[in-house]
Amino acid sequence: MGWFGRRRRTEAAAQVGVDLVGVDTDRFRRVLSHFCTGVVVVTADSGGRPVGLTCQSFSSLSLDPPLVMFGAARGSRTWAEVRAAGRFAVNILADDQEEISRRFARTGANKFTDLGWRPGATGAQLLAGALAHIECELVATHPGGDHEIAVGRVVALEERAVGGAHPLLFYRSAYRSLRSEPRSSKSTVDI
Numbered sequence: 001m002g003w004f005g006r007r008r009r010t011e012a013a014a015q016v017g018v019d020l021v022g023v024d025t026d027r028f029r030r031v032l033s034h035f036c037t038g039v040v041v042v043t044a045d046s047g048g049r050p051v052g053l054t055c056q057s058f059s060s061l062s063l064d065p066p067l068v069m070f071g072a073a074r075g076s077r078t079w080a081e082v083r084a085a086g087r088f089a090v091n092i093l094a095d096d097q098e099e100i101s102r103r104f105a106r107t108g109a110n111k112f113t114d115l116g117w118r119p120g121a122t123g124a125q126l127l128a129g130a131l132a133h134i135e136c137e138l139v140a141t142h143p144g145g146d147h148e149i150a151v152g153r154v155v156a157l158e159e160r161a162v163g164g165a166h167p168l169l170f171y172r173s174a175y176r177s178l179r180s181e182p183r184s185s186k187s188t189v190d191i
Contacts, residue, residue, distance in 0.1 A: 036171040039093045041104045042070060043117075043125040044085040050112045050125045051085075053078040054105040056170050057147070058090060066154035068134060071147040077107075079148065083138065088152060089124035090134040093168040095177035097129055101168060121156040131167055132159040 043052035057071035068090060072079035082088050093101055103111050116128030122135045136152025143149075169176040 033172045036169055036176075039101050039168045039170050039175075040070070041091045041093060041100060041127060041130075042072070042082060042088050043091060043127070044082040044088040045119070045123040045125070046081040046085050050117070051078050051081045052091075052104050052111055052125065053082070054101050061151060067139070067151055068136060068154060069149055069151050071144055071149055074146055074148055083141065083148075083150070085124075086138050087122035087124055087155075088136055088138065088150075089120050089122060089126055090136065090152075091125075091127040091130040092132040092134070093127075094129055094131050095166045095168045095179070097127075097168055098175045100127065100129075101175070120158075126158070130160070131165055133157070 037056040038058065040055050040058045041052050042055050042058075043050060045051075053072065053076060055070050055072065059069055061067040061069045070090070072082070100115070103115075112125065117125040118128075120126045120133060120135045122137070124135060126133045126135075133156075134152075134154055135156035136154055138150060139153045140151040141148050142151070166178045169178070
């Protein structure tokens with residue numbers, strides 16, 4: 001990592017009061033890869049144009065009121081559009097939607113080309129085949145180092161009849177399923 005990269009990492013850590021002495025970025029990523037997460041795509045309507053991003057840092061936050069949260073890279077143009085829209089949908093991906101996860105993790109191109117979706121109650125895109133959809137109004141953002149933490153108030157929910165469907169998981173830098181071993185040996189997606 002060059003001087004500029006170390007400087008950005010140090011500045012981001014200082015924003016949240018973290019001392020980086022002895023914390024190596026590669027080791028930090030490797031250690032955190034031991035925590036299995038689900039994979040979601042966050043979508044929004046940006047002035048009549050669909051936008052979306054892949055996210056694995058998603059969680060429920062509160063039952064009363066119903067709140068969820070996710071982390072998005074500060075420099076992401078897609079996140080800037082989702083934030084400006086003020087409403088979004090969280091699409092919980094099924095294990096047969098790895099290609100969709102990879103598609104929405106990339107920059108550029110129309111991610112919605114040849115993809116089934118329909119508008120939800122908020123106008124955000126509900127992806128076909130997802131296990132569930134959670135539609136939200138953005139109620140707060142908080143600094144989180146090189147990411148922003150988004151908090152959404154849930155306004156609509158939808159779930160698909162499970163019928164043998166399983167969630168797409170990300171563990172030890174590989175996509176996985178509850179029914180199988182790693183789906184790919186090394187992910188080219190930096191979620």
